[in-house]
Amino acid sequence: MTLTATPPATDFQSLKTRALDVLHQVFGFDDFRPLQGEVVDALISGNDALVLMPTGGGKSLCYQVPAIVRPGVGLVISPLIALMQDQVTALNQLGVRAAFLNSTLWPEEARDIENALVRGELDLLYCAPERLLQPRMQQLLHQAPLSLFAIDEAHCVSQWGHDFREDYLGLDILEREFSQVPRIALTATADERTRKEIAERLHLQSAGHFVSSFDRPNIQYRIAQKDNANKQLLAFIKEEHQSDCGIVYCLSRNKVEATAKMLSGKGYMALPYHAGLPADIRAAHQERFLREDGVIIVATIAFGMGIDKPDVRFVAHLDLPKSIEAYYQETGRAGRDGAPSNAWMVYGLQDVIKLRQMLEASPGNDHFKRVERQKLDAMLGLCEVTSCRRQSLLRYFGDELEQPCGNCDTCIEPPQTWDGTVAVQKALSCVFRTGQRYGVTYLIDVLRGADNERIRSQGHDKVSTFGIGQDLSTQQWKSVFRQLVAGGYLQADAEGYGALSLTETCRPLLKGEDTVWLRRDPETKRKPKGSASVKRTLVIEDQPAWDSLRARRKALADEQGVPPYVIFHDTTLLEMLERRPKTLEEMGEINGVGAAKLDRYGQAFLEVIATIDVENASAFE
Template sequence: MHFEQDFEQLTTERPTVSSQDPEQVLHEVFGYEAFRPLQGDIIREVVSGNDALVLMPTGGGKSLCYQVPALVRPGTAIVISPLIALMQDQVAALRELGVKAAFLNSTMDFEQARATEYALMTGELDLLYCAPERLIQPRTIELLHNASISLFAIDEAHCVSQWGHDFRSDYLQLSMLAGEFPGIPRIALTATADERTRKEIAERLTLTEARHFVSGFDRPNIQYRIAPKTNANKQLLDFIKSEHEGECGIVYCLSRNKVDATAKMLADKGYTALPYHAGLPADDRARHQERFLREDGVIIVATIAFGMGIDKPDVRFVAHLDLPKSLEAYYQETGRAGRDGKPSTAWMVYGLQDVIKLRQMLEASQGNDHFKRVERQKLDAMLGLCEVTRCRRQVLLRYFGDVLDEPCGNCDTCLNPPETWDGTVAVQKALSCVFRTGQRFGVTYLIDVLRGSENERILQSGHHEVSTFGIGTELSANEWKSVFRQLVANGYLRADPEGYGALQLTEQCRPLLKGEHQVELRKDPEVKKTASRSSGTRGGSAVRDQITDDHGWEVLRACRKELAEKKGVPPYVIFHDTTLFDMLERKPRSLEELAEVSGVGAAKLEKYGAIFLEAIAGLDRK
């Protein structure tokens, strides 16, 4: 039996922290000098035994808000996490720090699970990660009652929201923790929640008395860009080639078929592009995710099934080839870029068909009227971000109750302000054409009528004789597409709920047809080379752009990669790029000097200090 071996691996000693002081834990275990804004307040709240609800953007340091209290308070911290990949990743990273961490999930055999449970019962664990469906089982609850528990951390707490894009029914039952374990502090954490969702989280998890900590939602290192969809594949290729060649990224698509086709297209162009969606065999999904985490330059093409809890710091871009359903989904997905704080891009193309498809899916859903009303509001907010002519970041942050006083200077509408034009007459022509043709046709047909195309279909239908035939020759087909897209986005036209793509008038368009309102439309920008990601004034340069010693950089990366392969972990679990860069800049000569490098804690200093000092010393001998 391997029981004793498993137990030995779980309970590897970490360097002893001489006092129960959060700042000292931060420095000696994690290798950081000071807490980020709000981290210290949150940690002190939980260490004191109080509940907390934490909203902090991706990359803002949420994990430390429960990991540090777990090492300060007596007992084992139970971390509820929705994804197996996430908990395995975090446990591997914590063990590298010398922290006694483990997980319980469906990948374990009986003996491994038994060893973990024994380590919990005997007080040998600092943190235990557990999936919500496992935690709520009676056997697990009984196990926890017989152990010493320091706190409960509920990660990705927005999964409790029934209005959210990541809803998981098992999360609803986590409210029982308040009654089963009174007196044990609970901390719920998420990166994405508007005011309505925050209230829902507090109520469903019985955290109505918890103190709320809301960090700013701004991710200034991310440059937000949204462009009209013309040729999505070519636009994506041009974007990657001109700005992110050889870098890691995520491309989101709405359907599985599109994921497969896009991944193949990128692979055919020489990129390491891997598909990820629920239709793939579990082994393929796991293998693709593993390659993404461990290799450089991998692009994952995915549905929204991918990404929650991904802890990879150097994702340089997130691209959307289809419109997300809400700003919560958009913020969550784009937030997977630039977790290391370095310049990254959130890039999206969207078109009229995206709007039509999402509106049709919404109206055809089985939800009740209240659900559909909420979802319409969310989609309208998403469309508002797409069509806005002022700073996108200000609009995005305001949705989450955050305020940015000045335009950000690092989104497309700030870098290249869009033009507007008086579209009143064009709008009247478009709406009148929809009416005159019987509200039974899609945008391509309507544009042909407006531009006077005498094709067979129009001649057979007799629409060459309607008053709107040929009255729109002043605009190109693409310009008319822009007009119709904005009319649908702003609710003046709707897609046929039967799903045939026909456009229909809404009550909202009546004042426009009567000429009672003037309409300003956004002029789609001409397709040209976009500003580079470093042109924004708020982010600085990416790590590799700052490297002056290419040879030294590659030596340190090779050293890290060799250690990572021996350990069977992603390279960033050994050290982040920012830590390697700091080493290269400082070129420490001793363990004491190396300990001053950000991200080098006591355990990593002991494990890897001599190896990296030797590598650094070798640079001077070259």
């Protein structure tokens, strides 16, 4: 398929018509999603754009379509090799002339691509910011016909963001050296502070700002108290995602290894991924995750950016993320295809203490630490919220959801609250009476009047708070202390011993000037209604037919050495299953089946569908 058969258009209306034609013929879609069309119009007009869209919202099309339509080569600045290769592979399948320049290429391969760039024989070229800043690359760009610059993962330019990369700071050179070439910066995660910084550092203040809703309605958000994390994770996967692909995030490398080993021992295909593993093992595990069904990656935050796998059905967190931005980006890797998916997390008091200690012990200056405290406080607020969790999440990004979503744990089973004023006063007093030098377990023993040698040796069996908390169980006291630390009323020491001390914030509580309502944690033995019983997966009514379509897709993918989703997404296969096309023309009407893929794969899938129909007909004879 040749995309350059149509001569370059010069007027806006012709370019707009051409953009719709490319959307349909190349990508297989009839219409742009909300905001996509507006961004495309801005770029084909030669204007700059700053785009915020959720993961899976279709950011890539915003620059891919204009790069194909406008004369010249579109240069995409991408932070990771895996992201470049994944996107280029997918574009080549569509018949788009795309390539990348990175360290994986042989010198001869790189020279061929550089020559193609200068001659304008590419539609899209991907490279990392480090390469773009090299004098040789800039010299090549000055010789090449350029249609646009696309800066992907633009939040990496923000020093207050969660994925800061210093090389991104040099991208302001694009505005100085190539002022006539339109630029688009794209990200899925940026609060108001980060958006402003992106615009300032990339000189995009006068660009059109396109902010889509951050809502991912297909994702069900659930956060539960941590009791036995491994047991909880196993129950979640077994009951809801037995054969599904997913990602499990842990804070430490040791926990990644232990969790992967635990899941493997229970029969799951679970692979570890963290920066401490050799590069070849990380690459092999990522490759299996991309190409095989039912693989679970257990990872630190080293894994994820640039992963374009659309059928990740769940993302689980066994430890608390440091910010809502990190949480949103990591959970956003679930359900990129728009099908039902889960964002599941367990967290507890030790998570809060550990992250606060890490923050205070970090080498950042006071301003940095203050910003990071605010981000962690917002994350803790999301965990402890008693209203719709999705509304709270979206509100953080300045996005309002008018009605509760009905698809998060706090909507499915609204949490109960209780007047915890007296219990809070007891807890805070106990911290004070024992000298602000002890951790939660010890404090609870004092409150519940435990008869042990340590308490007696410290003389704490004589303090006024000894034994005054027997009305609450140990688990209930843990909940009280967790919420006090999360709310900033108590702080943990920075040395890592977990000793709690009072903050100025708690003064009105001790004086009885404030009333405190606490979230009542559900009993751990009780199964939450509507959560684990709601299976967040694709609904397949004809499983044998579905398996046949997936088997053909897998065979074609293996022949070409590409992930199955590069052939067709699950949602495209599902539409084939529902509509049962009988001709190539009917197949071409399926979403995601563009002209190139129709030519390559249409007949192969028509044959599978015909066989399915024959088998189904035979079953009723």
